[in-house]
Amino acid sequence: MLIESLSVSMFATNCYLVACPQTNEAVVIDPGAESKRIIEKIKTMNLELKYIINTHGHIDHIGANGKLKAEFQVPIMLSEKDLELYHNPGFGLGLVLRKQPPPDSFLLEGNRINFGKISLQVIETPGHTSGGICLLGDSVLFCGDTLFAGSIGRTDLVDGSIDMLMKSIHERLLTLPSATTVYPGHGPVTSIGVEAASNPFII
Numbered sequence: 001m002l003i004e005s006l007s008v009s010m011f012a013t014n015c016y017l018v019a020c021p022q023t024n025e026a027v028v029i030d031p032g033a034e035s036k037r038i039i040e041k042i043k044t045m046n047l048e049l050k051y052i053i054n055t056h057g058h059i060d061h062i063g064a065n066g067k068l069k070a071e072f073q074v075p076i077m078l079s080e081k082d083l084e085l086y087h088n089p090g091f092g093l094g095l096v097l098r099k100q101p102p103p104d105s106f107l108l109e110g111n112r113i114n115f116g117k118i119s120l121q122v123i124e125t126p127g128h129t130s131g132g133i134c135l136l137g138d139s140v141l142f143c144g145d146t147l148f149a150g151s152i153g154r155t156d157l158v159d160g161s162i163d164m165l166m167k168s169i170h171e172r173l174l175t176l177p178s179a180t181t182v183y184p185g186h187g188p189v190t191s192i193g194v195e196a197a198s199n200p201f202i203i
Contacts, residue, residue, distance in 0.1 A: 002018070003140070008032050009034065009060050012187075018120070018137075018142070022116060026042070028052050032062065035063075052074060053135065055185060058129065061144065077105050079132070120135040122135060123172050125146045125169070127161055128154065128157075129159045130159050132168070139181060141181065143184055145185040146184075149194075150198070151187075174195075
C-alpha cells in the first residue's frame with residue numbers, strides 16, 4: 001500500500017492518497033482544500049483515481065470534492081448520517097463553502113472499498129460527527145477526526161457527542177491490534193498501541 005499525505009487548508013487537514021503499487025489504482029481521503037495541488041500530485045504519481053472518500057462532512061475535509069469530481073469523474077462517498085452536515089459544512093463555524101456535488105454512494109459499517117489489490121473496511125465511529133467513519137486496511141487505520149496523536153476529536157461543534165466519541169474509540173478502535181498504524185485527520189501519524197498507553201484523553 002502506497003500512502004501519500006498532503007497537509008491542506010488553513011486547518012492543516014491531512015489529505016491522504018492511498019494507492020495500490022501494483023495497479024496504480026487509488027483513492028483520495030478527505031480532500032479538504034487546495035484541489036489544484038491534490039490533482040497535480042495524483043497526476044505526478046500517475047495514479048488512477050477510483051473514489052473520493054470523506055471520513056465526515058466538515059468543511060475542512062470536503063472542500064476540494066467538487067473540483068476533484070470534475071477532474072476525474074469518480075464517485076464521492078461518505079456516511080449518509082453526515083449528509084445534512086455535508087450540505088452545510090461550515091455550520092457552527094461561521095464559514096461559508098461553495099456547495100459541493102452530492103455524494104454518489106453512502107458508506108455503512110462493514111462496507112469494503114476495493115481498488116487494485118487493496119481493500120479498506122468501513123468502521124462507523126460517531127462522536128466527532130454522527131456520521132464519522134474510519135477506514136481499516138492492512139494494519140493501517142485512516143481515522144479522520146476521531147483519534148489523534150495524544151488527543152481526540154472535538155465534540156463541541158454541531159452534532160458532536162463526547163459520550164459517542166469515547167464509546168467509538170474504546171469499543172471500535174482500541175480493540176484493534178496495537179501495531180495498527182493510525183493516520184489521523186490532523187497531526188502526526190501514531191499507532192493504536194501508543195494511544196492506548198499514553199493518550200491522556202482515553203487512559
